[in-house]
Amino acid sequence: MSGARETQIRVSEIFGPTIQGEGILIGLPTVFVRTGGCDYRCSWCDSLHAVDNAYREQWVPMTVDGIWAEVTRLSGGKPLMVSLSGGNPAIQPLGGLIAHGHERGYSFALETQGSVAKEWFADLDVLVLSPKPPSSGMATDFDAFENCLGMAADGPEIALKIVVFDDRDYAYAREAATRYPDLPVYLQPGNHTPPPPDDDDARVDIDGIMDRMLWLVDKVTEDRWFEARVLPQLHVLLWGNKRGV
Numbered sequence: 001m002s003g004a005r006e007t008q009i010r011v012s013e014i015f016g017p018t019i020q021g022e023g024i025l026i027g028l029p030t031v032f033v034r035t036g037g038c039d040y041r042c043s044w045c046d047s048l049h050a051v052d053n054a055y056r057e058q059w060v061p062m063t064v065d066g067i068w069a070e071v072t073r074l075s076g077g078k079p080l081m082v083s084l085s086g087g088n089p090a091i092q093p094l095g096g097l098i099a100h101g102h103e104r105g106y107s108f109a110l111e112t113q114g115s116v117a118k119e120w121f122a123d124l125d126v127l128v129l130s131p132k133p134p135s136s137g138m139a140t141d142f143d144a145f146e147n148c149l150g151m152a153a154d155g156p157e158i159a160l161k162i163v164v165f166d167d168r169d170y171a172y173a174r175e176a177a178t179r180y181p182d183l184p185v186y187l188q189p190g191n192h193t194p195p196p197p198d199d200d201d202a203r204v205d206i207d208g209i210m211d212r213m214l215w216l217v218d219k220v221t222e223d224r225w226f227e228a229r230v231l232p233q234l235h236v237l238l239w240g241n242k243r244g245v
């Protein structure tokens, strides 16, 4: 059995500092640790290079010390929010990394679809749960989702972030928000031109994203859904589909 120091975490990329482009922490400077591998395969995933097994050889098994050396280098040793994303970061053993960073004054936010619950969710500072609407082609297992909520009870701040492409997705978002009335809800217009995994400078249809953003604002205001927040992916507006920003 390997000890905590030898635990291997499958990493797709570590980058930053940049700003968090989505949801509850939008605008906050952060370093991303993106893990490799996902139990979902959303039709419109914008991070297929961290999902599709075809990219597996680009994912590097790293120890906490190895990841931490890179986070420290990128942040200049000054504590900040570390964003854990993927792929599904919940399928990696991240408890040791979170403890290591906390001892050094860093904070941690994790993004996950809510399909896999881990005890170390309780140690996070922010848990962003992003259940997937019908357009993704994935079905939500609400029991698994509630296990995630259970693990995070009395722990991190929790927020819902739901991607919306169409009316069915919007209805799904409303239903999810009704189920969890205590959670803040962030609605995010889908990027219908997600990057092909191999292309760093893939074209993005900003006009199309803004059209969907305006449509979503109309829906929310017409429905008097005054608790919802509607936000675009700020990093996509700024840098398009570029990777590592």
Ligand SMILES: C[S@@+](CC[C@H](N)C(=O)[O-])C[C@H]1O[C@@H](n2cnc3c(N)ncnc32)[C@H](O)[C@@H]1O
Pocket: 038, 044, 045, 046, 047, 085, 086, 087, 088, 089, 111, 112, 113, 129, 130, 161, 163, 188, 189, 190, 191, 192, 194, 233
């Ligand atoms: C790439 S995922 C990784 C973390 C985790 N697997 C999840 O889905 O929450 C990070 C966020 O990007 C969102 N996302 C992925 N593809 C998108 C797209 N084409 N347009 C808008 N948001 C997208 C996901 O819904 C999720 O909220």
Ligand SMILES: Nc1nc2[nH]cc(C(=O)O)c2c(=O)[nH]1
Pocket: 018, 019, 020, 021, 022, 032, 047, 085, 086, 111, 235, 245
């Ligand atoms: N700047 C920036 N913000 C983000 N928020 C969520 C991201 C993700 O891919 O998980 C992401 C990302 O890749 N870049």
Ligand code: SF4
Pocket: 038, 039, 040, 041, 042, 045, 046, 047, 048, 051, 086, 087, 088, 113
């Ligand atoms: S769950 Fe997240 S990383 Fe996995 S395929 Fe869907 S959007 Fe991509």
Ligand SMILES: [Mg+2]
Pocket: 046, 047
């Ligand atoms: Mg992204």
